[in-house]
Each structure stands twice: as structure tokens, then as C-alpha cells.
Amino acid sequence: MTGAMVTGAPETTGYGGTLAAEAARFAALGWMRGTSGNLSVVTGRDPVRLLVTASGLDKGELRPGDMVLVDEEGTAVPGATAAGKPSAEAALHARVVRLTGAGAVVHVHTVASVAMGRRRPGGIAFRDLEMLKGLGRSAHDEEVVLPVIRNSQDMSVLGDRLEAALDPGVPAVVVAGHGLYAWGADLREARRHTEVVEWLLELQLAEERGR
Numbered sequence: 001m002t003g004a005m006v007t008g009a010p011e012t013t014g015y016g017g018t019l020a021a022e023a024a025r026f027a028a029l030g031w032m033r034g035t036s037g038n039l040s041v042v043t044g045r046d047p048v049r050l051l052v053t054a055s056g057l058d059k060g061e062l063r064p065g066d067m068v069l070v071d072e073e074g075t076a077v078p079g080a081t082a083a084g085k086p087s088a089e090a091a092l093h094a095r096v097v098r099l100t101g102a103g104a105v106v107h108v109h110t111v112a113s114v115a116m117g118r119r120r121p122g123g124i125a126f127r128d129l130e131m132l133k134g135l136g137r138s139a140h141d142e143e144v145v146l147p148v149i150r151n152s153q154d155m156s157v158l159g160d161r162l163e164a165a166l167d168p169g170v171p172a173v174v175v176a177g178h179g180l181y182a183w184g185a186d187l188r189e190a191r192r193h194t195e196v197v198e199w200l201l202e203l204q205l206a207e208e209r210g211r
């Protein structure tokens with residue numbers, strides 16, 4: 001059984017292994033170095049429940065039980081899961097879910113997102129790129145602006161900034177000096193959005209460095 005350490009909440013069984021595998025994939029890309037990053041998946045809507053990676057662990061070697069069930073505020077649901085503390089950013093995951101209706105949220109610490117966030121604190125514009133189709137946008141003649149928000153250690157402040165900057169047509173936000181958040185209807189779509197946005201950021205950075 002995957003998620004063997006998940007107790008008391010049958011709907012979470014199985015999600016733990018999926019989250020661990022997804023985290024290992026991002027870690028292998030070098031996007032979750034030094035215990036950075038976190039992932040979540042929605043396991044229920046009424047009431048809202050998310051299974052989120054536990055805090056402070058190496059995201060490349062998570063086990064199915066290294067996940068914590070949290071509520072719509074990102075607070076651990078008592079007795080639901082055996083792992084310790086939820087991600088320090090669980091409240092932001094929960095806020096993204098409440099704001100966008102997403103089914104999964106990915107947070108990675110990539111060099112390109114931090115570098116481009118520094119260069120474009122007002123937002124990062126892209127256009128005329130085939131890869132934009134991966135975000136459900138047109139490849140041509142349309143500007144897509146990836147929001148950049150200032151970092152904070154207070155997840156409710158960060159959530160307010162995310163809400164203010166959110167573009168319903170862009171399933172991602174860069175947090176300046178910190179990393180990238182992306183989301184989707186499920187983990188597979190959240191992964192695709194993460195990979196597409198990261199590709200766009202790496203391209204932009206490479207082009208600017210080559211100038």
C-alpha cells in the first residue's frame with residue numbers, strides 16, 4: 001500500500017506515494033535543492049483538505065508517509081496523518097487552492113525564477129513562443145505576463161500579495177528572491193505548468209545573458 005504512514009483519512013491513501021514520486025522528479029531536475037520546495041494535492045473539497053509535503057525534509061527522498069493533511073488554512077488536521085509539521089508554506093498552498101480552484105500546487109526553488117524575479121520585479125513578459133501553448137495561451141501575437149510578488153515570511157501577507165497579482169490566465173507566480181509557484185487541476189497539470197514556466201524563465205535568462 002502506498003501512503004502506509006497515512007492514518008485515519010482513507011482519502012489520503014495513495015496520494016502520499018504520488019507526491020513523493022513527483023517531488024523526486026523535481027528534485028532530480030535540481031529544482032528542490034537543500035530541502036527547498038514543497039508540493040500539495042487536494043484530497044477533498046467539502047471540507048477542503050490538502051495533502052502537503054512535511055517541512056524540512058530532503059524532497060528528493062520523501063517517503064509516502066512524509067506528508068501532512070491540512071485544512072483550508074494550511075493547518076494540520078489533528079490525528080489525520082503521522083508525519084510531523086506541514087510545509088512552512090502550507091498556508092500559501094491552501095490560499096492558492098481557495099483562490100484558483102486548483103487541485104495541486106507545486107513550489108520549486110529554481111535559479112532562473114529567482115534571477116528573473118530580480119530583473120523584473122513588476123512581472124515577466126513573454127510573447128511569440130510556441131511553449132506558451134503549454135499554459136493554454138496563444139503562441140503568437142499575445143503578451144503573457146508572469147506576475148512577480150515580493151517575498152514575506154508571513155504566509156497571509158504572501159497570500160494577499162499573490163491574490164492581488166493573480167492573473168486568471170496564468171497558473172503561476174514568481175516570489176522574488178525565493179522561487180516559483182505553479183498550479184493546475186491535478187498534479188500532472190501542475191507539473192506541466194511548472195515545466196513550461198521554468199523553460200520560459202530559463203530561455204529569457206539565457207537570452208539576456210547572451211546580450
Ligand SMILES: CSCCC(=O)C(=O)COP(=O)(O)O
Pocket residue numbers: 034035036037038053054055056057086087088089107
Ligand atoms: C532552504 S528551504 C527554505 C524554506 C522554503 O522556502 C521551502 O520551500 C521549504 O520549506 P518546507 O517547510 O516546505 O520544507
Ligand SMILES: [Zn+2]
Pocket residue numbers: 036037038089107109178179
Ligand atoms: Zn520555498
